[in-house]
Amino acid sequence: MAKPAILWFRQDLRLADNPALAALEGRPLLPVYFLEEGPEAPGGAARWWLHHSLAALGRALAARGAPLLLLRGDARQVLPALAAEIGAEEVHAGRRTEPLARRRDAETHAALQDAGVRLVLHRTALLHEPHLVRTGGGKPYSVYTPFARAVFGLLEELPPPLPAPDRLVPASGARQGLGLDSLHLLPRPPEPNWAADFPAHWTPGEEGAAARLDAFLEQGLAGYADRRNDPAAERGTSGLSPHLHLGEVSPRQVWHAAKAKGGRGLETFLKELLWREFSHHLLWHRPEMPEAPLRPEFAAFPWRPDAALLRAWQRGRTGYPIVDAGMRQLWRIGWMHNRVRMIAASFLVKHLLQPWQDGEAWFRDTLVDADIAANSASWQWVAGCGADAAPYFRIFNPVLQGEKFDAAGAYVRRWCPELARLPDRWIHRPHEAPEMVLRGAGVTLGRNYPAPVMGLSEGRAAALAAFAAVKGTEAA
Structure with a gap:
C-alpha cells in the first residue's frame, strides 16, 4: 500500500479543483490546517469567515472518510512531528505569495527535508x-x-477544473486535534458581536x-x-x-x-x-508592497497623521455620504463595493492626507476578503505610489462621485438612514442643503449627521501641494 501523506490546507479550503488533493488520489492522507499567528495572520472579519469555512471543509472531509485535523502552532515544528507519527514521506500544499508565508515555506521545506520528508507545493490559488x-x-x-x-x-x-473525490483514504496514527471553537476565531464576550449581520449576507x-x-x-x-x-x-x-x-x-x-x-x-x-x-x-x-511604497520617492511623502480624522473615516462619520455609506457597509457586513472602496480610499489619503498604510490596515482587519496582495496593491494604486498607479493629481471628489455612481441615492439611503428623507438633489451634499430642507428631512448637521471633517477645496489644495513636493524631490 502507498505511503500516507499530509495534505496541508491553507488558502485552498475546497475539495474540487484542488491539485494538492488530486495528487494524493488513492493514498492514505491526513488533512490538516494550522492556525499560525503573526504579522500576516487574518484580521477580525477574515477570522470570522475562516471559522465557518473550516467548519464546512471539516464536514465535507468527514463525509468522505478523512476528518480534518485542526492545530495551532508553527508548521516548521509540527509538520515533521506529524509526518513521523503517521509515517508520511510527503506533505502536499498550495503555494502562497505573501512574503512571510514564503519565508516560512522555505524554512518548513528545510525542516521537513532534515526529517526525510518532501514538501510539494501546487498552484491552487x-x-x-x-x-x-x-x-x-x-x-x-x-x-x-x-x-x-x-x-x-x-x-x-x-x-479544465478537477472534480472533487467521492471517497478519501484516511491515514492512521495522528494525534488528537483541536476543536474549531478552541481556535477562537469568532468575536467573544466582552467584545461586541460586530459580526452579527454577516450571516445574512454570506455563506462561507x-x-x-x-x-x-x-x-x-x-x-x-x-x-x-x-x-x-x-x-x-x-x-x-x-x-x-x-x-x-x-x-x-x-x-x-x-x-x-x-x-x-x-x-x-x-x-x-x-x-x-x-x-x-x-x-x-x-x-x-515586490514583497515590500504591504508596508512600503513601490515608488521610492513616496517614502518622503508629507503625510499628516491625525487619529481623530482616521477615526471619523473608519466609523463613517466624515460628513460625505458616499464615503460614510461605504465605511458603514464595511463595518456591518465585512465588505464594501469596489467603486466605493476607491472613493473612500482616495478621500482618506488625498483629502485627509492620512497614510495609506493606515487605511490598508483597517481594510485588512474589517474585510472578509482581506487579501494582502490585492489590498496593498489597490491602496498603493489609489495613493499614487504603486505600480501602474493612479496619477497623483487624480483626486476623487466624493460629492461628484456619489452623484455619478449613486444618482438616486439608494446606496446612501441604505447605509446612512438618517439621510433617507433628503431629496435626491441634496443626498450627496447635505452640508450645502438649505436649513429648511434639512429640517424637513430630520437632519441636524453635527448632531445626527456630521458636518464635513474637511472642506473639499481645502483638502484638494493640500493634497496637490504635498504631491508637488514629492514630485519636486523626485526631480531633484
Missing part, C-alpha cells in the same frame, strides 16, 4: 504562477494592461461559493460591464472575492464557468480576475 509571467525582456510586469494581455494568451489552453464554504458563482452567472454576468459601478445594484458585482481569498472556489473554476456562460460582461469580469493575478504578481516580485 491562482490562474498562473506569478514568477513565470515575464515581459519580452524577461522582467516582471509593472503595468496591468500588458500583464493582462500576456496572461490572456497564456490562459488560452487553461486545463465550498457550497456557498458554488451557489454565489451560479447566482452571479445567471443574474449578474450579462450586465456586469454596466452594473459593476452601481453600488446599489443587486448582483452588480460577483461577491466572489472572499470565496476566492480562502480558496473555496478556484479562479480556474470561475474562469471556465464564466467563459462557458459568456455574454456582454464576460471580458470585463475576466479582467477583474486578472487584476487579482496582477496583485499577486506584484507581491511576489
Whole structure:
C-alpha cells in the first residue's frame, strides 16, 4: 500500500479543483490546517469567515472518510512531528505569495527535508504562477494592461477544473486535534458581536461559493460591464472575492464557468480576475508592497497623521455620504463595493492626507476578503505610489462621485438612514442643503449627521501641494 501523506490546507479550503488533493488520489492522507499567528495572520472579519469555512471543509472531509485535523502552532515544528507519527514521506500544499508565508515555506521545506520528508507545493490559488509571467525582456510586469494581455494568451489552453473525490483514504496514527471553537476565531464576550449581520449576507464554504458563482452567472454576468459601478445594484458585482481569498472556489473554476456562460460582461469580469493575478504578481516580485511604497520617492511623502480624522473615516462619520455609506457597509457586513472602496480610499489619503498604510490596515482587519496582495496593491494604486498607479493629481471628489455612481441615492439611503428623507438633489451634499430642507428631512448637521471633517477645496489644495513636493524631490 502507498505511503500516507499530509495534505496541508491553507488558502485552498475546497475539495474540487484542488491539485494538492488530486495528487494524493488513492493514498492514505491526513488533512490538516494550522492556525499560525503573526504579522500576516487574518484580521477580525477574515477570522470570522475562516471559522465557518473550516467548519464546512471539516464536514465535507468527514463525509468522505478523512476528518480534518485542526492545530495551532508553527508548521516548521509540527509538520515533521506529524509526518513521523503517521509515517508520511510527503506533505502536499498550495503555494502562497505573501512574503512571510514564503519565508516560512522555505524554512518548513528545510525542516521537513532534515526529517526525510518532501514538501510539494501546487498552484491552487491562482490562474498562473506569478514568477513565470515575464515581459519580452524577461522582467516582471509593472503595468496591468500588458500583464493582462500576456496572461490572456497564456490562459488560452487553461486545463479544465478537477472534480472533487467521492471517497478519501484516511491515514492512521495522528494525534488528537483541536476543536474549531478552541481556535477562537469568532468575536467573544466582552467584545461586541460586530459580526452579527454577516450571516445574512454570506455563506462561507465550498457550497456557498458554488451557489454565489451560479447566482452571479445567471443574474449578474450579462450586465456586469454596466452594473459593476452601481453600488446599489443587486448582483452588480460577483461577491466572489472572499470565496476566492480562502480558496473555496478556484479562479480556474470561475474562469471556465464564466467563459462557458459568456455574454456582454464576460471580458470585463475576466479582467477583474486578472487584476487579482496582477496583485499577486506584484507581491511576489515586490514583497515590500504591504508596508512600503513601490515608488521610492513616496517614502518622503508629507503625510499628516491625525487619529481623530482616521477615526471619523473608519466609523463613517466624515460628513460625505458616499464615503460614510461605504465605511458603514464595511463595518456591518465585512465588505464594501469596489467603486466605493476607491472613493473612500482616495478621500482618506488625498483629502485627509492620512497614510495609506493606515487605511490598508483597517481594510485588512474589517474585510472578509482581506487579501494582502490585492489590498496593498489597490491602496498603493489609489495613493499614487504603486505600480501602474493612479496619477497623483487624480483626486476623487466624493460629492461628484456619489452623484455619478449613486444618482438616486439608494446606496446612501441604505447605509446612512438618517439621510433617507433628503431629496435626491441634496443626498450627496447635505452640508450645502438649505436649513429648511434639512429640517424637513430630520437632519441636524453635527448632531445626527456630521458636518464635513474637511472642506473639499481645502483638502484638494493640500493634497496637490504635498504631491508637488514629492514630485519636486523626485526631480531633484
